[in-house]
Amino acid sequence: MSNDTIAAPRSAHTPQYKRHKTGRASFEMMAWLFMRLSGVVLVVLIFGHLFVNLMLGQGIHAIDFGFVAGKWSSPFWQVWDLLMLWLAMLHGTNGVRTIINDYAERNGTRMTLKTVLYIAAAVIIVLGTLVIFTFDPCPAGAVTDLPSFCPVP
Amino acid sequence: MWSWVGHRITGVVIFVFLLVHVLDTSLVRVSPEAYTAVIGAYKNPIMGLGEAALVAAIVFHAFNGLRIILIDFWKKGPKYQRHMLWSVLILWVVVMVPFLIRHLSIVFGGH
Numbered sequence: 001m002s003n004d005t006i007a008a009p010r011s012a013h014t015p016q017y018k019r020h021k022t023g024r025a026s027f028e029m030m031a032w033l034f035m036r037l038s039g040v041v042l043v044v045l046i047f048g049h050l051f052v053n054l055m056l057g058q059g060i061h062a063i064d065f066g067f068v069a070g071k072w073s074s075p076f077w078q079v080w081d082l083l084m085l086w087l088a089m090l091h092g093t094n095g096v097r098t099i100i101n102d103y104a105e106r107n108g109t110r111m112t113l114k115t116v117l118y119i120a121a122a123v124i125i126v127l128g129t130l131v132i133f134t135f136d137p138c139p140a141g142a143v144t145d146l147p148s149f150c151p152v153p
Numbered sequence: 154m155w156s157w158v159g160h161r162i163t164g165v166v167i168f169v170f171l172l173v174h175v176l177d178t179s180l181v182r183v184s185p186e187a188y189t190a191v192i193g194a195y196k197n198p199i200m201g202l203g204e205a206a207l208v209a210a211i212v213f214h215a216f217n218g219l220r221i222i223l224i225d226f227w228k229k230g231p232k233y234q235r236h237m238l239w240s241v242l243i244l245w246v247v248v249m250v251p252f253l254i255r256h257l258s259i260v261f262g263g264h
């Protein structure tokens with residue numbers, strides 16, 4: 001039986017079809033994929049966040065220092081909020097980067113806007129992460145709105 | 154086309170709010186008084202309406218985002234994209250009506 005497949009052309013100059021081999025293209029591909037994967041996870045994280053903070057109990061009236069302290073005394077909510085912070089910030093930053101690329105036509109404007117965006121995003125991600133992990137639910141000297149598990153002064 | 158415009162605008166609005174929201178939450182690291190004072194501003198009726206608008210934006214962006222994902226990955230997605238847009242709008246109403254009843258009665262309920 002002979003070959004059913006067609007032999008590759010012999011020409012040495014046949015252009016190779018290269019799919020996302022260059023760094024730039026594969027970065028954009030990863031960014032595209034990340035927008036979709038993070039989106040699916042964010043639906044769960046954000047809807048859960050809104051439901052617990054705004055719908056349960058007294059809703060927004062219940063939110064004070066003690067409320068936050070109560071949540072972050074549990075590793076479950078620490079991880080939840082940390083994941084939500086990182087995914088939402090990276091998703092939002094990448095989304096705004098796309099929008100800047102679309103509308104800011106001058107090279108200088110584009111670069112400036114993206115530099116501001118990246119600095120703001122980095123500051124917020126680092127700040128938020130530090131706050132979640134260095135948080136003290138019973139700070140020394142504080143008296144109001146403490147969670148009930150703090151020792152009475 | 155307008156669903157794309159809506160997705161863009163809601164995306165930017167949510168992003169700007171998120172920057173502010175991380176900053177206000179960071180006040181828990183300053184002192185309980187500082188946090189409770191600033192979060193108190195979120196509890197007045199005007200802000201309550203702002204929160205409702207923000208949640209409306211997030212819920213639209215979330216459902217329309219899932220629609221975009223289905224268009225990209227589901228074989229029949231492009232064929233049903235228009236039906237899915239209607240589903241997005243219906244789901245949006247189904248989620249927003251109970252949310253608004255609950256949230257606005259908390260905000261305007263006067264505790």
Ligand code: HEM
Nearest residue numbers: 035039042043092095096098161164165167168215218221
């Ligand atoms: C709730 C779950 C969410 C889902 C399912 C979702 C989904 C998506 C999808 C599929 C895209 C399109 C990406 C593309 O065209 O390549 C997108 C774009 C975007 N998202 Fe989200 N997203 C969510 C939450 C958020 C949040 C929390 C923010 C803000 C921090 C955000 C900001 C943006 C922005 C700015 C864009 C760019 C819009 C554009 O290019 O026109 N999204 N989102």
